[in-house]
Every structure is written in structure tokens, then in C-alpha cells.
Amino acid sequence: MSDSDIPPTPDQPPTPDQPPTPDQPPVAQPPIDAPAPAQHSGLTDGQWHRLHPATPLLRGGIALIAILGIIINTLRERFVEMFVGGDGYADDPIDWILREGYVGYALGAIAVALLIFIAGFYLSWRMHTFRITNEVVEVRSGILFRTNRRGRLDRIQGINIVRPFVARLFGAAKLEVNVAGQDANVQLAYLGSAQADELRRDILRLASGTKRAADQASAGANASANGTGSFIDQRVSELLSPELDPNLAPPESVVKMHTGRLLGSIVLNDTAVFLVLLIIASLIAAGTSGQPLLLLGLLPLIIGMGSVLIARFTKSLRYSIAGTPDGVRVGFGLFTTSNETLPPGRIHSIQISQPLLWRPFGWWEMKVNRASKSSTQGASGQQNTTILPVGSLDDVMRVLALMLPGVIREGALDQADEKVALEKVALDGGSLETDALETGALDDSSLETGALDTGALEAAGLLDAGVADVSAPAIDALLLLRNGLTSRGGDDGFVNSPRAAAPLRWFSWRRNGYAFGPSIVLLRKGAVWRELIVVPEPRVQSIALTQGPLERRLGLASLLLHTVAGPITAKLGAVERTRALEFFLTSSRTIVTAASSDTSHRWRSGEDPT
CATH class of the missing domain: 1.10.287 (Helix Hairpins)
Known part of the structure; x- marks a missing residue:
């Protein structure tokens, strides 16, 4: 079946050029020597397309190499005999073929089997087609038994591009569209390496709620750049190029793992x-x-x-996390590389943990819950739910700023610390208080309320530029996150367990607690193995309160936030009963409000495509 045999889909009917009407003046035409407008990947036009021409070799060549390896291993004694001599094998099938003169028939049978093998993979490639419309990613495959898989764009949870080492030699890559649900992913193996990057960008743009006109120029420019040079030059450039395109994300948003x-x-x-x-x-x-x-x-x-x-x-080598216009990009790998883009609003919960042996070094690990499962393992051979295998506290805060862009502004932690420290020093007295009084940033009412005119402090040179821009909710969120990781408990913004919880939480009852931030819920637990769970309120599906017989006797209860299945269970036990009821009432109200106003699933719907 050829591409011309497939009728165009009704999603994008053809729009032939129409002559200007008498009431409408003709549109000015560009000069003849003007450059042609850049095009996008060309694969999101709703038409059926085929995979990379090297797909039969990459998918069937490995099987053929394995079969040849088995044959060579079986005949290794005969190969040795050809060079050093031997007695032969009386009952060997090859000796029988040589003795009876069936060599021609045997070679013919091998040739026919090889041709059938090659024809089968070629037909499989011809019958394996895909298309991308404004609503779905669809793949058809199979020769005798046809299969059809569809993934809705509004249910996309991430797009992963894997470049196996052998496929990189042919300039090919495997693209996998992760869709919410069990076994719902749509895989395109294989596409051209540059084509896979462009197609991911186009799919994410369609899923974001905007048209692709805004980025056609950059896509076309990349396509033309990737199409220049010889085949060997292109392969060498791809093998030596960094995993993350430097032009894709600002350098300050890139988090790399120290070797x-x-x-x-x-x-x-x-x-x-x-x-x-x-x-x-x-x-x-x-x-x-x-x-x-x-x-x-x-x-x-x-x-x-x-x-x-x-x-x-x-x-885990060359591991990097970066913020892009279409989500968080996670890439890693030395020989076989993998990079996945997680669109906004696809993170359902975040777990930050610190094993006991990592505490002297200040290292942390980050995991997430997602509504889909990728067939590719993440860095360190772990599941793709491990976003940061190991990082410092600063790395954790920067990654949180990438995954929760509406809650944390990247780089604001230091500014918030400085602002809070300045308020504390000013209200404690000293030369800084005198300078603040002279500039008008501190007055009698400020001494009572603890508020500072940060704009006046910035103008007077007492506060670094940009610190005054940090809003109070942003400071609260940043300090809550930091206290959730490093604080030992007490008056730190969390509602902690009472002393009655000590029989159930021997070492951690002081820091076992919860807190509400702007559009997030934080659950903190563990003193030996520290752990902080961050749940975006729009992603919460339901709330549960439980109370066992021992908790009932101690006046305690347990909290549970239901999210999608994954390695994280957002549960907090040994909470005071009245505090648990307050949590249930407060979270029920704020979660419904946050979910009703959430637009992260269409993160570009408000942008002007022109």
C-alpha cells in the first residue's frame, strides 16, 4: 500500500488557493528572490507516513545476527577442522549433504529462507504506518493480523526519545509517546534522529493548545541545518553532540549530575x-x-x-534536567542515550528522600508519580519515575522549580533567605535597624508587625536587586520546602505530631507533620531516613482519613491523599485527631478550588500562535 492510496483524513481538508474576489484586493506577493518560509516536521498533517528506511535492518538485523551466531557456534568444530584437519563426523548432516550431492539444493533452500526473512521484514515496514492529527497519534501495523493503536493528545504524559548505539550509527531514533493508562503507549521505532526531535516538538505543541505557526521557523531552520553535510559528518556530529541542545533551554535552568x-x-x-x-x-x-x-x-x-x-x-553519565517551553527535559546516557519531555501538569506527586549514609554529604533522591509507564528504564537502571538519582539541596530546589513552575520561581530561594534574614536582623536591633529607620524602610509599625519596605531597602542599597520581587506566598513555599527537608521539627510552618505519637514514631514524631503551600500539600516524615512528599493540589483524586485501634486510643489518625499509582504513597500517620479533621476540611476546599482553576494540561492555550 502506498501513501497515495490512502485518502486524506477529514481533520485537515485541502485548502486550494482561491483567486481574489472583486470586493477584496489581491494579497501582495513576496519578491521572487525572497526565501521560502520554513516548514515544520511535515508529519503532523493528518496523513499516513512510514518509519525510517533502516527500520527493517534495525528490527530484523539483530535477529539475523543472533541466528548466524547460533549457526557459527554450532559449526565451530567444523571450522576448526578446516584448518587443522580431523576425522570428520559420520552422522553429521553437512557430511550427508556433501556426500549425496545436495549442496545446490541446500544453498537454494537457505537463499529462499533468507529472501522470505527479508521480504517479511520489508512488508512489515511497508504496512507499519502512522499519522498525527489534531487529536490523536495513531499507528497501524501487521501483515496478516492488523493492529491499530491510538493515543489521545490530551492524555499524553510524556514523550521519550531513545537512541540505541547501533541506531545512532544509522541516524535513527525510537520515539515513544507515553499516554495515561496501562499499556497505552504508542511507539514509533524508528524515525530519523532529527525528525524524531521535530516530531516531538510538533506533538507537544498540538497537545499544548496552540498552533504550530509560532515555531515553524525554528523547526524549519533545524531541519535544514540537520540536512547539510555528508552522511558520515552527520553521524559523527550526532555522536559527539551534547545530549541537550544548548539552544533549547537557558543555561541557568539546566541541572547536571556531578560525576x-x-x-x-x-x-x-x-x-x-x-x-x-x-x-x-x-x-x-x-x-x-x-x-x-x-x-x-x-x-x-x-x-x-x-x-x-x-x-x-x-x-547515568551525561545526566541533565532542563526546563523547556513544553515541560521538563530529562536526558542521560553515554552510548545509548535517552531524553524525555514531561509536559506541565503531568507530575502527580514528588518524593524527596535522603538515605542515612547520604546525610553527611547532603545528597537527596527525587521520585515522581506519573499516569503512564515507559518501556525504557530511567537513569541508573531505575524506573523512569526517578527524576534525580542523586543531587544536592540546591539541585533539589532547582528541579522543584522546574516541575512546579507556578509554585516556585527558579533562583528565588537565596533571595527569600536574604529577605527573611534581613527582617530578622532588623527587628533584633543593631546598625542595620538604624540604617533601615533612616531610609524609611522601617518605622514603629514595622517593629510591631515585622514588615519591611523591601523596595526602599533595595533603593538604599541595603537589599540586593530582585529580592523585593519575591512575593510572600513564594517565600512561604520556599521556606516550607526547605524546612520539610532539613528541619528537625518544632515551629517551622508544619503541623507536627504531638508527644502522644512517640510510641508510634519513636524518633520522628517531632518532624512528622503536614503543611499547605500555594497549590501544594506537603507531607514530612522520617528522622533517620528523611522523606518529604509534595502533592500538587490539582492532581489529588481523593482524601481519606483512617484510624486504627492504637491510634484511636492515642487520639491520633492517618491521612492519605490518593493520586495515580506509582512508587509514592502520599500517606502520613500519627497525626493528632483534631488536626487530621482540620486537614480534611481545609484540603477538600483548596483541592476543589485548585482543580477547577487548573489549566496546566493546555499550557500554551493562551499564547498567540502568530
Whole structure:
């Protein structure tokens, strides 16, 4: 079936040029030598398209190589015999073919099987087509048994582009559209490398609620740039180019993983610690028993666990997180690269945790709950729900600013700290208070209310420029997040558990609590293994209060925020009963309000496409 045999879809009917009417003056034509307007990827026109021409080789070539490997391994003794001589094999099928003179028939059968094999993959490529309309991404495949998969644009949770090392040599990439639901993803394997990037940009633009006219020029420019140069030059450029295009995101929004920190986090990982303890225990057991052969039994386990740790290290190299106009871009990989764009509003909950061994170094790990599952593993060989395998507190705050753009303004943490510290110092007295009184930023009422005229302080040079722009809700959100990670409890903006919760939370009852921020709910728990869960209010599906017999006797209750399934369970136990009821009433009201006003699923709907 050719592309011309497929009728155009009703989504985008043809619009032939019409001559100007007498009532309407003709439109001015551009000069003949004017450059042609740049085009987009050309794959979102609603028509059916085929995959990369190298797809049969990339999908079937691996199977053919595996079959050849089995054959060569089976005939290795015969190959050795050809060079060093031997007695032969009386019952060998090859000897029988040679003896009976069936060599021609055997070669013909192999040629026919090979042709059928190649024809099958070629027909599979011909019958594998896809199209992108204003509503869906649709894929048709199959020769005898046809399948059809559709993914609605308004249910897209992310778009992942994977470039396996062999596919990179052919300039191909695999694009996967992650759609909400179980086994709902739509995969395009394979597309041209540059074409995959352009198609992702076009799909996200269609899903965002705006038209693609605003970015046609940049897409066309990229397409023309990628089309220049020889095939070898293009492949070398793609292999050596950075994972994230420097022109795609501002440098200040890019969060990269430090290589030394990555290596240290793997060494201090539970798997590595268990492996070291196991080796030490085996050495002690072998030394005391006098049987060194005990170590040989652990050799397969050591090799297996060691290979997992090495793979985790290599897969996390060149890790970066950046903010783009269409969401958060997460990329990683050294030989096989992967980068995924998470559109706004697709993060349902965030978990920030700190293992005990990481605390001296100030390292944290971030995970998220999403409404879809990718077939590709994330960095460090973990699930793609791990957004930041390891990072400092500053990295965590910057990633939170990318994932919660309406709550946190990137770079505002230092400004909020300075503003709060200045207020505290001014109200405590000293030379700064005198200077603030002289500039008019502090008066008698300010001493009572604790408020400062930050604009006057900035004009007087007592406050850095831009600090006055940080609003009070933004300061509250930033300080709540920081206190949720580092505070030991007390009067820090959280509603913490009472002393009666000590029998249930021996070490953590002081910091076990919840807080409300602008459009977010924060749940803090753990003193040995610290943990903070951030849930955007528009993503909450329901709220539950539970109370077991022991909690009932202690006057406590448990809170549970239901979100999509994932590694994070937004649950907080050992909360005072009256505080739990207050949480239920307050969150019920704020969550409904936030959900009704949320427009993040159409994040570009208010933009002018021109």
C-alpha cells in the first residue's frame, strides 16, 4: 500500500488557493528572490507516513545476527577442522549433504529462507504506518493480523526519545509517546534522529493548545541545518553532540549530575553496601573454616551485582534536567542515550528522600508519580519515575522549580533567605535597624508587625536587586520546602505530631507533620531516613482519613491523599485527631478550588500562535 492510496483524513481538508474576489484586493506577493518560509516536521498533517528506511535492518538485523551466531557456534568444530584437519563426523548432516550431492539444493533452500526473512521484514515496514492529527497519534501495523493503536493528545504524559548505539550509527531514533493508562503507549521505532526531535516538538505543541505557526521557523531552520553535510559528518556530529541542545533551554535552568557525586552515591548504595558486607563475611567464614572454596560460590553473585552497579554508573553519565517551553527535559546516557519531555501538569506527586549514609554529604533522591509507564528504564537502571538519582539541596530546589513552575520561581530561594534574614536582623536591633529607620524602610509599625519596605531597602542599597520581587506566598513555599527537608521539627510552618505519637514514631514524631503551600500539600516524615512528599493540589483524586485501634486510643489518625499509582504513597500517620479533621476540611476546599482553576494540561492555550 502506498501513501497515495490512502485518502486524506477529514481533520485537515485541502485548502486550494482561491483567486481574489472583486470586493477584496489581491494579497501582495513576496519578491521572487525572497526565501521560502520554513516548514515544520511535515508529519503532523493528518496523513499516513512510514518509519525510517533502516527500520527493517534495525528490527530484523539483530535477529539475523543472533541466528548466524547460533549457526557459527554450532559449526565451530567444523571450522576448526578446516584448518587443522580431523576425522570428520559420520552422522553429521553437512557430511550427508556433501556426500549425496545436495549442496545446490541446500544453498537454494537457505537463499529462499533468507529472501522470505527479508521480504517479511520489508512488508512489515511497508504496512507499519502512522499519522498525527489534531487529536490523536495513531499507528497501524501487521501483515496478516492488523493492529491499530491510538493515543489521545490530551492524555499524553510524556514523550521519550531513545537512541540505541547501533541506531545512532544509522541516524535513527525510537520515539515513544507515553499516554495515561496501562499499556497505552504508542511507539514509533524508528524515525530519523532529527525528525524524531521535530516530531516531538510538533506533538507537544498540538497537545499544548496552540498552533504550530509560532515555531515553524525554528523547526524549519533545524531541519535544514540537520540536512547539510555528508552522511558520515552527520553521524559523527550526532555522536559527539551534547545530549541537550544548548539552544533549547537557558543555561541557568539546566541541572547536571556531578560525576563524583554519582560514583559516591553508588558506593553508598544499599546494594553496594550489602555486597561489601557479604564479601567481608565470606572472607571471615573462609578464613575461620579453612575452606577458601566458599569464595567461589559467591563469585557469580559478585559478578552479577558488580555488573549492575557498573551499568548504573554508565547509564547515568551525561545526566541533565532542563526546563523547556513544553515541560521538563530529562536526558542521560553515554552510548545509548535517552531524553524525555514531561509536559506541565503531568507530575502527580514528588518524593524527596535522603538515605542515612547520604546525610553527611547532603545528597537527596527525587521520585515522581506519573499516569503512564515507559518501556525504557530511567537513569541508573531505575524506573523512569526517578527524576534525580542523586543531587544536592540546591539541585533539589532547582528541579522543584522546574516541575512546579507556578509554585516556585527558579533562583528565588537565596533571595527569600536574604529577605527573611534581613527582617530578622532588623527587628533584633543593631546598625542595620538604624540604617533601615533612616531610609524609611522601617518605622514603629514595622517593629510591631515585622514588615519591611523591601523596595526602599533595595533603593538604599541595603537589599540586593530582585529580592523585593519575591512575593510572600513564594517565600512561604520556599521556606516550607526547605524546612520539610532539613528541619528537625518544632515551629517551622508544619503541623507536627504531638508527644502522644512517640510510641508510634519513636524518633520522628517531632518532624512528622503536614503543611499547605500555594497549590501544594506537603507531607514530612522520617528522622533517620528523611522523606518529604509534595502533592500538587490539582492532581489529588481523593482524601481519606483512617484510624486504627492504637491510634484511636492515642487520639491520633492517618491521612492519605490518593493520586495515580506509582512508587509514592502520599500517606502520613500519627497525626493528632483534631488536626487530621482540620486537614480534611481545609484540603477538600483548596483541592476543589485548585482543580477547577487548573489549566496546566493546555499550557500554551493562551499564547498567540502568530
